[in-house]
Amino acid sequence: MSKPIIILDNGAHTIKVGLSTESVPRLVPNAAIRSKGDKQLYIGQEFDNCRDYSSLTNRFSFERGYLTDWDVQKAVWDYLFSSEGMASDFKNTSLLITEPPFNFRSIQEKYDQLVFEEYEFESYVRCPGRSNSLKQSQDEEFIPLLLATALAPYGSLFASPQHLNVPYPECSIVVDSGFSFTHVVPIMQGQILWGGVRRIDVGGKLLTNHLSNLVSFRQWNMLDQTYIVNDIKEKCCFVTSSFKDDLETCRIPGNNTTLQYVLPDVSRNRHGYIRDRSTTNPLPGSNRNPMESSDPSDLEQILYMSNERFTVPELIFNPSDIGLSQAGLHHTIADSIASLPEDIQGMFWANIGLIGGNMCFPNFENRLRQELRALAPIEYDVGLYPSQEPILETYKAARAFSNSSAYFNLAITREEYNEGGSNACRRKFRCFDWDPIKEKQLTSARPSRRDRTRGVDTAQSGEEDSEDSEVRRVAKKTLNTRKREKVIPATTKTKRDASLRK
Amino acid sequence: MPPRKKQPERQIQQTQLQTVPADLIVKRTKRHLDELERSNYAEPGVIGEEETSGAKGRARDIISDRRPGPGVSGKRKSTLNVRGALLYKKNLSQLIEESGLPALPAGTPSYLTAVAPPPKVPPRVLCSVCGYWGKYKCRRCAMPYCDLSCQATHNDTRCEKRVI
Numbered sequence: 001m002s003k004p005i006i007i008l009d010n011g012a013h014t015i016k017v018g019l020s021t022e023s024v025p026r027l028v029p030n031a032a033i034r035s036k037g038d039k040q041l042y043i044g045q046e047f048d049n050c051r052d053y054s055s056l057t058n059r060f061s062f063e064r065g066y067l068t069d070w071d072v073q074k075a076v077w078d079y080l081f082s083s084e085g086m087a088s089d090f091k092n093t094s095l096l097i098t099e100p101p102f103n104f105r106s107i108q109e110k111y112d113q114l115v116f117e118e119y120e121f122e123s124y125v126r127c128p129g130r131s132n133s134l135k136q137s138q139d140e141e142f143i144p145l146l147l148a149t150a151l152a153p154y155g156s157l158f159a160s161p162q163h164l165n166v167p168y169p170e171c172s173i174v175v176d177s178g179f180s181f182t183h184v185v186p187i188m189q190g191q192i193l194w195g196g197v198r199r200i201d202v203g204g205k206l207l208t209n210h211l212s213n214l215v216s217f218r219q220w221n222m223l224d225q226t227y228i229v230n231d232i233k234e235k236c237c238f239v240t241s242s243f244k245d246d247l248e249t250c251r252i253p254g255n256n257t258t259l260q261y262v263l264p265d266v267s268r269n270r271h272g273y274i275r276d277r278s279t280t281n282p283l284p285g286s287n288r289n290p291m292e293s294s295d296p297s298d299l300e301q302i303l304y305m306s307n308e309r310f311t312v313p314e315l316i317f318n319p320s321d322i323g324l325s326q327a328g329l330h331h332t333i334a335d336s337i338a339s340l341p342e343d344i345q346g347m348f349w350a351n352i353g354l355i356g357g358n359m360c361f362p363n364f365e366n367r368l369r370q371e372l373r374a375l376a377p378i379e380y381d382v383g384l385y386p387s388q389e390p391i392l393e394t395y396k397a398a399r400a401f402s403n404s405s406a407y408f409n410l411a412i413t414r415e416e417y418n419e420g421g422s423n424a425c426r427r428k429f430r431c432f433d434w435d436p437i438k439e440k441q442l443t444s445a446r447p448s449r450r451d452r453t454r455g456v457d458t459a460q461s462g463e464e465d466s467e468d469s470e471v472r473r474v475a476k477k478t479l480n481t482r483k484r485e486k487v488i489p490a491t492t493k494t495k496r497d498a499s500l501r502k
Numbered sequence: 503m504p505p506r507k508k509q510p511e512r513q514i515q516q517t518q519l520q521t522v523p524a525d526l527i528v529k530r531t532k533r534h535l536d537e538l539e540r541s542n543y544a545e546p547g548v549i550g551e552e553e554t555s556g557a558k559g560r561a562r563d564i565i566s567d568r569r570p571g572p573g574v575s576g577k578r579k580s581t582l583n584v585r586g587a588l589l590y591k592k593n594l595s596q597l598i599e600e601s602g603l604p605a606l607p608a609g610t611p612s613y614l615t616a617v618a619p620p621p622k623v624p625p626r627v628l629c630s631v632c633g634y635w636g637k638y639k640c641r642r643c644a645m646p647y648c649d650l651s652c653q654a655t656h657n658d659t660r661c662e663k664r665v666i
């Protein structure tokens with residue numbers, strides 16, 4: 001317990017990192033960025049020194065959400081660890097790192113190699129971020145029960161003032177909408193139900209690029225200035241509650257939805273900002289023609305943001321707007337829940353947590369609640385729990401986890417790695433892993449009787465049937481044990497569901 | 503009565519219905535989506551300088567060597583595994599192929615099966631110029647637009663350049 005633990009929430013856009021003693025992590029861009037204006041390459045944290053934000057060339061270490069470019073990643077980590085006292089003594093520190101769901105085995109091996117062979121940490125834990133984002137269990141007895149299965153719930157996503165003493169709900173859905181994609185992950189009793197995980201390929205990157213396309217076609221060419229467009233997206237965009245109405249409103253000149261965004265000015269070192277309405281110049285007729293700046297004395301470049309403000313985040317709810325053939329977030333959540341056993345679906349509907357950078361858009365929760373209410377069966381409650389700080393949520397949960405006793409049971413040490421290699425890691429993190437074949441491979445040294453008599457295929461299909469049936473078994477157990485309040489008390493809402501259904 | 507003199511049969515002129523073939527539209531959408539996933543803007547036709555990993559001169563030059571490691575003496579060599587991981591970068595598509603995901607028995611959840619289902623409602627068509635409802639489609643390239651002024655803008659700037 002006295003060993004320091006470094007918590008690294010390895011995101012595709014930003015890394016959230018800190019010691020387990022720090023409650024607020026440091027945000028470090030996870031990329032090598034070359035700035036043409038400053039003519040320098042900034043790796044990770046050095047980006048704070050960058051002055052010229054125009055024409056930046058990014059080289060991200062993640063591609064579509066998975067770590068492919070280890071070169072950049074190692075460079076960022078090197079720089080990160082060597083600064084501010086984190087470098088201290090790796091041989092005695094432990095590392096907790098997050099990975100995307102369905103991470104490929106070859107990438108997982110590389111994580112292991114880099115952590116142990118290059119940095120030589122003493123021990124580490126690697127897990128999908130979502131399994132962490134759960135409420136801290138108040139009940140001490142709860143933890144040993146769950147250790148047998150998986151990660152015990154941590155984090156305070158589902159905490160609310162009325163339910164302070166209620167431990168984490170057993171069934172929940174965590175929606176993580178980040179830079180690369182959006183995942184809907186059902187979690188039951190601390191374990192991710194891999195059969196119900198869904199992925200929408202809409203993330204912050206897609207939204208920023210879409211916005212820059214729109215703006216570049218309609219107004220100023222900003223195709224190569226992703227950093228500035230990202231800033232615009234974060235400042236101006238919101239999620240609409242009614243797409244039709246807002247679209248009509250934007251046609252009217254002088255409406256409230258249109259904003260003027262003043263582009264940053266390098267020569268005067270000004271950052272971009274939204275111009276106050278009181279000083280806003282009246283628009284010349286329609287909203288679509290702002291090619292010359294309306295204030296020649298100041299030589300400002302102004303962007304008029306009207307329907308782009310809400311059509312861009314609308315992509316999360318309707319990816320088909322740009323031709324992506326995937327259902328929107330609300331339909332995906334419904335689909336994910338529909339793939340789970342019917343009797344416990346109500347519990348999932350009642351506990352939906354929202355994390356990830358894209359949740360910072362204003363009005364996201366209302367819109368999602370509106371859409372989900374239309375899709376959920378009438379007898380179920382729809383409970384949405386947006387995180388107060390969506391970007392930092394996973395870090396907080398990871399920190400809570402690292403402070404618990406379960407952490408050191410789960411962590412794999414360098415000695416174990418040297419003996420067993422990546423397989424040893426996979427065996428230990430099995431509770432987080434999605435790959436059913438590994439069961440066979442890990443036990444391949446001792447072929448079971450089942451393997452010998454039947455063929456390989458049937459053994460594998462036996463594995464995957466067992467996951468499904470395991471879900472049902474756990475579901476039955478959940479319903480039965482709800483009466484035993486001491487062990488697994490349910491939230492008041494789910495109790496009401498159960499009584500309704502009975 | 504003798505039969506009336508008939509006018510010579512007029513050839514019915516088939517107005518050429520210039521529909522854009524569906525596969526072109528699909529290709530175009532796919533290209534647009536791929537563009538949306540890129541990290542940097544590359545001028546069409548110019549090869550990005552980052553992609554010259556094939557060039558022998560740059561193949562060994564990795565970024566992480568330029569910055570010192572954490573408190574590590576410069577003499578320490580990384581293990582073979584680590585060097586290999588750093589040098590040989592793999593794309594996501596290579597990773598997917600290598601991991602043999604399509605070969606898994608049906609029913610096992612994996613990266614490929616976890617994709618969201620296709621939409622149940624037909625897509626909304628928005629004007630490609632201004633963003634309002636796209637009620638009409640361009641005859642030559644099937645991009646939607648909302649009114650005459652948007653059509654004029656579209657014809658001047660984007661029409662037919664988009665069709666492959």
